[in-house]
Amino acid sequence: MNRIAAAILLAFTSFAAVAQAPAVAVSASTSTPASAYDLEADVTRVMKTFDVPGIAIAIVKDGKVVAARGFGVRKLGEPAPVDGKTLFEVASNSKAFTAAALAMLVDEGKLEWDDKVTRHLPDFQMYDAYVTHEMTVRDLLVHRSGLGLGAGDLLWWPTTNFTTDDIIGQLRYVRPATSFRNSYAYDNLLYIVAGKIIAQKAGKPWGDAVRERILKPLGMDTTTTSLAENAGNPNVSAPHSKINGKAAAVRALPVPNAVGAVGINTNAEDIARWMTVLLDGGAIAAAPKDAHGKEARLFSEAQSREMWTAQTPIKISEPKPALAATRPNFFAYGLGFQLRDYKGRKLALHGGALQGFYSRVVMVPEAKLGIAIFTNAESGGALASLQYRLLDHYLDAAPSDWIKLISDVETEARNKDLAKQKSASATRAAASRPSLPIAAYDGEYNDPWYGAVTIKPVGGKRVMSFSRTPDLTGELEHFQHDTFIVRWKERNFNADAYVTFSLNPDGSIERMKMAPVSTETDFSYDFADLLFTPAKKKDAKDAK
Numbered sequence: 001m002n003r004i005a006a007a008i009l010l011a012f013t014s015f016a017a018v019a020q021a022p023a024v025a026v027s028a029s030t031s032t033p034a035s036a037y038d039l040e041a042d043v044t045r046v047m048k049t050f051d052v053p054g055i056a057i058a059i060v061k062d063g064k065v066v067a068a069r070g071f072g073v074r075k076l077g078e079p080a081p082v083d084g085k086t087l088f089e090v091a092s093n094s095k096a097f098t099a100a101a102l103a104m105l106v107d108e109g110k111l112e113w114d115d116k117v118t119r120h121l122p123d124f125q126m127y128d129a130y131v132t133h134e135m136t137v138r139d140l141l142v143h144r145s146g147l148g149l150g151a152g153d154l155l156w157w158p159t160t161n162f163t164t165d166d167i168i169g170q171l172r173y174v175r176p177a178t179s180f181r182n183s184y185a186y187d188n189l190l191y192i193v194a195g196k197i198i199a200q201k202a203g204k205p206w207g208d209a210v211r212e213r214i215l216k217p218l219g220m221d222t223t224t225t226s227l228a229e230n231a232g233n234p235n236v237s238a239p240h241s242k243i244n245g246k247a248a249a250v251r252a253l254p255v256p257n258a259v260g261a262v263g264i265n266t267n268a269e270d271i272a273r274w275m276t277v278l279l280d281g282g283a284i285a286a287a288p289k290d291a292h293g294k295e296a297r298l299f300s301e302a303q304s305r306e307m308w309t310a311q312t313p314i315k316i317s318e319p320k321p322a323l324a325a326t327r328p329n330f331f332a333y334g335l336g337f338q339l340r341d342y343k344g345r346k347l348a349l350h351g352g353a354l355q356g357f358y359s360r361v362v363m364v365p366e367a368k369l370g371i372a373i374f375t376n377a378e379s380g381g382a383l384a385s386l387q388y389r390l391l392d393h394y395l396d397a398a399p400s401d402w403i404k405l406i407s408d409v410e411t412e413a414r415n416k417d418l419a420k421q422k423s424a425s426a427t428r429a430a431a432s433r434p435s436l437p438i439a440a441y442d443g444e445y446n447d448p449w450y451g452a453v454t455i456k457p458v459g460g461k462r463v464m465s466f467s468r469t470p471d472l473t474g475e476l477e478h479f480q481h482d483t484f485i486v487r488w489k490e491r492n493f494n495a496d497a498y499v500t501f502s503l504n505p506d507g508s509i510e511r512m513k514m515a516p517v518s519t520e521t522d523f524s525y526d527f528a529d530l531l532f533t534p535a536k537k538k539d540a541k542d543a544k
Contacts, residue, residue, distance in 0.1 A: 094352070
């Protein structure tokens with residue numbers, strides 16, 4: 001991360017006293033009557049239904065912490081339990097921290113939401129010159145840039161050796177999918193740019209700035225801004241992914257070049273503090289007032305309203321009939337938060353997903369209710385079923401068996417995807433052969449924004465390797481005609497991809513395209529956005 005002048009952090013000295021002690025007291029166990037709601041029974045059932053080893057939950061209501069506790073184990077096969085202090089990667093729930101840090105800079109007059117990005121990062125450049133000129137700080141946060149869903153994510157995921165500056169520099173080569181400000185499409189790259197602006201203003205890395213300006217004032221003392229900071233802390237959850245349909249512990253994958261989008265690691269106790277301040281409009285209620293009787297704040301009420309005001313409409317899709325009650329009447333993205341309604345109440349929420357971890361933070365401003373759910377497995381169903389069960393309880397809505405309803409819908413979708421893959425395999429031209437000798441597909445191929453991949457023989461197999469992503473290495477197997485399937489060595493990626501070659505009239509390879517085999521592959525494996533062409537081979541004359 002880049003380092004620039006440090007003067008900005010002087011603005012936080014008014015919070016110095018607050019940083020010495022937690023701003024919100026939390027308890028590791030629920031304080032609601034046991035008869036009101038059997039949280040443990042639901043969580044236990046969810047873990048069994050969705051094959052999740054461990055879950056942490058935080059609930060705040062009316063300024064008080066109702067629960068900040070853990071369930072299950074940190075790692076399969078080991079007895080250490082998840083508790084209120086167990087750290088989880090929360091991935092894109094980090095975006096709210098980036099938005100809040102920018103809101104604080106707006107309060108201080110250091111920037112404006114509608115400043116041009118190039119005012120703060122003169123070298124910033126998108127594919128289109130008009131977009132480069134018009135892109136604002138606000139645009140960085142609201143997913144309306146014209147980039148496609150997850151475009152460019154392979155620059156940072158899985159772990160790459162691109163730097164943050166490399167990633168920002170490569171944006172100029174990522175083609176847009178739609179016109180600027182035309183429609184919503186979720187992206188991560190522009191939050192990386194937003195993180196760079198924060199680092200520039202702070203004169204230190206994003207993680208250091210967020211720690212000093214947000215985490216310390218709120219007493220989020222065990223929250224970290226990189227996996228490296230977790231070293232030596234025994235109370236850290238292990239990630240788990242599905243391998244051959246069964247949850248298994250896997251390696252954590254650091255992404256230090258994408259912290260503005262996904263950098264926070266936190267726990268139930270600390271996230272309770274964060275939600276309490278968000279629900280209080282930026283005020284730190286437990287902190288002492290200053291000498292002038294002014295309350296301590298992270299950001300102003302005006303910025304709180306801005307973050308939770310609709311910025312970009314999101315198309316509302318029709319859920320399965322069994323989940324009809326989850327259909328919102330409005331759906332939009334604010335600044336670091338999704339905004340929608342449920343049972344007549346406005347929600348401010350966000351999800352997060354990285355290898356082995358899913359998270360959900362949901363707040364109901366009108367009800368002063370905040371719910372955070374962390375899992376050490378990749379299960380959207382576990383999050384959704386607990387989210388709706390808890391919302392129904394705290395909003396006094398008629399309960400539904402969300403665990404069964406969502407499990408049934410997930411099972412149906414999974415079976416359809418498997419059937420589609422089976423059909424594709426069954427209907428392929430199995431007797432077809434590649435147009436060229438297999439060795440003719442060897443070589444280096446380049447994509448304008450990612451760079452190089454290679455195909456070469458290894459131990460009698462053809463192996464594809466992404467040059468900047470050490471873990472994206474896998475064997476090619478012939479599928480049909482000039483299409484192969486790459487099976488990644490890391491089976492927990494669940495991201496095998498078709499690799500299709502197109503030929504020139506003379507029989508040479510013109511280009512290579514990729515596409516995920518499964519519709520359930522995470523969108524951050526944005527293989528479909530890559531367009532590879534063969535690297536020019538040097539002849540003897542070129543070599544001289």
